[in-house]
Amino acid sequence: MDCPACHTATRVLETRREDRGAAVRRRRECPSCGNRFTTFEHRERPPLFVVKRGGRRERFDAEKLRDGMLRATYKRPVTAEQIDAIAERIEAEAEAAGGELDASRIGELCLAGLGGVDRVSYLQFAAVYRQLADVEDVQVELRRLRASSSSASASNGRERGVAGAPIPSDDDASIASPPERGQRAGNSRKDLARREHGAHRQRR
Numbered sequence: 001m002d003c004p005a006c007h008t009a010t011r012v013l014e015t016r017r018e019d020r021g022a023a024v025r026r027r028r029e030c031p032s033c034g035n036r037f038t039t040f041e042h043r044e045r046p047p048l049f050v051v052k053r054g055g056r057r058e059r060f061d062a063e064k065l066r067d068g069m070l071r072a073t074y075k076r077p078v079t080a081e082q083i084d085a086i087a088e089r090i091e092a093e094a095e096a097a098g099g100e101l102d103a104s105r106i107g108e109l110c111l112a113g114l115g116g117v118d119r120v121s122y123l124q125f126a127a128v129y130r131q132l133a134d135v136e137d138v139q140v141e142l143r144r145l146r147a148s149s150s151s152a153s154a155s156n157g158r159e160r161g162v163a164g165a166p167i168p169s170d171d172d173a174s175i176a177s178p179p180e181r182g183q184r185a186g187n188s189r190k191d192l193a194r195r196e197h198g199a200h201r202q203r204r
């Protein structure tokens with residue numbers, strides 16, 4: 001690779017395996033101007049698609065997916081690396097499934113991933129994702145969780161109510177559409193707890 005400053009061919013100072021061999025990191029130096037920089041080599045993933053309700057396909061957008069999870073984990077003790085790992089698992093499942101996943105499956109995988117990391121983030125994501133008719137149930141659950149937690153990060157979370165959480169637009173390719181009205185009766189707190197139990201099982 002050429003030097004970005006003077007366009008002379010560079011030499012490799014150091015080569016390291018990253019991500020358990022999924023990527024290669026190279027430290028390079030320009031023999032002409034002394035410029036040093038790093039390059040990464042990784043496999044190009046084939047294009048992935050989201051199958052929306054009604055069968056419409058859209059290009060899978062991992063950045064949008066990460067943004068949705070980042071909003072749900074605002075001021076919560078969840079790292080960007082943990083969100084990346086959830087997104088990576090979803091991309092891997094889509095690829096293993098032949099390059100596409102149902103939008104609803106993607107939503108469930110986000111919930112399962114967040115449920116294994118932080119319960120408040122899980123509930124905040126669930127509140128937006130499912131557009132719960134019984135949002136009050138979630139708010140009661142959040143108040144109970146925060147009351148039982150003495151950590152600073154948990155008290156910071158109080159500034160962010162479920163009602164203030166952003167609602168993904170219908171065009172959001174990565175976040176599944178909310179369930180039909182007829183299904184909302186099933187979104188009770190018990191239902192959430194059951195789903196979360198499933199998430200923990202899946203994590204093992």
Ligand SMILES: [Zn+2]
Pocket residue numbers: 003004005006007008030031032033034035
């Ligand atoms: Zn140079």
